[in-house]
Amino acid sequence: MNKLELLADLHRDTERQGPGGQAETRLALQLAGLCERRDLDIADLGCGTGASTLVLAEALDARIVAVDFLEPFLDTLKARALEAGVAERITPRHASMEALNFAAESLDAIWSEGAIYNLGFARGVREWRRFLKPGGILAVSELTWLTEQRPAxxxxxxxxxxxxxxxASAKLAVLEHHGYAPLGYFVLPPHCWRENYYRPLQERFPAFLKAHRNSPAARAIVEEQQQEIELYERYGEYFGYGFFIARKCGER
Known part of the structure; x- marks a missing residue:
């Protein structure tokens, strides 16, 4: 297996492939004003195994296209959607963020928790804007400095x-520059990192290493993940995931 395949194998049986939480997704929905609306068309980009997708499907009157470029994640999403009784509301789509084929101004909202970094924040908010209807919602969580200064x-x-x-101020300026009006922003709390993401991931390490015969490539991936976890434990007050909610406005 190459590195991408190994990462997919490590994460495919976890609920989340990044920090987040059901309560936080629901808070973002409230800030976006989507809960009171009906007959929505939404894309969840970089959906992974569907942690946010399932919340959207349960909370909204919506048709949701769940996009990820890793098919094993979509297979897990399909099974979870069936188990949750929301499969009819979700259309999994195997695609890259760099090759989206939504029609112009066809979506009421674009959702992307912890995945816009695959394109880069500025490129993502710029390129995705054309898919949103006038007044459409963009909701993304993104790695964010929480302080102006931090350890070297x-x-x-x-x-x-x-x-x-x-x-966050720089990210909000990017949104404004590309034709969005910010509606809300909040920081994911520590449990979204520790209990919801890192701990389940760490529990997977022994089985993952055993399955791959403790190969150098598998060990390297575990070591990389452990390094990130250790940095969060030491420096979590300086960085986190900011959740940004904005509305498409005006013409560009």
Whole structure:
């Protein structure tokens, strides 16, 4: 297996492939004003195994296209949607974020928890805008600095992993620059990282290493994940996931 296949295998049986929580998804829905609306068309981009997709399907009167470029994740999503009784509301779509084929102005909302980094924040909000109807909603969670200053070790690590990491004020300015009116912003609390993401992931490490015969490639992936977890435990007050909710406005 290559690195991408190994990562998919590590994460495919976990509920989440990044920090988040059901309560936080529902809070974002309230800030977006979607709960009172009917007959919605929504795309969940980078849906993974469907943690946010299932909440959207349960909370909204909506048709949801759940997009991910890893088929094993979509297979897990399909099974979970059937078990939750919402499969008829969800259309899984195997596709890359770089090759989306939604019609122009066809979506009431675009949702993407912890996945816009695959394109980059600025590119994502710019390119996805054309798919939204006038007044459509963009809701994304994104790696965000929580302070202006932070330890050099942490700064170097995340700038290497994701050069677009920045403060919330800078992210909001990007949204405004690309024709969105911000509606809300909040920071995911620590349990979204520890209990909801990191702990279940760590529990997978022994079985993952055994399944791959403790290969150097598998060990390297576990070591990378452990490094990130250790950095969060030491420096979590300096960074997190910001949840940004905005409305498409005007013409560009």
């Amino acid at each position: 070790e942490l700064d170097a690590y995340w700038r290497d992993q994701y050069p677009e990491v920045d403060t």
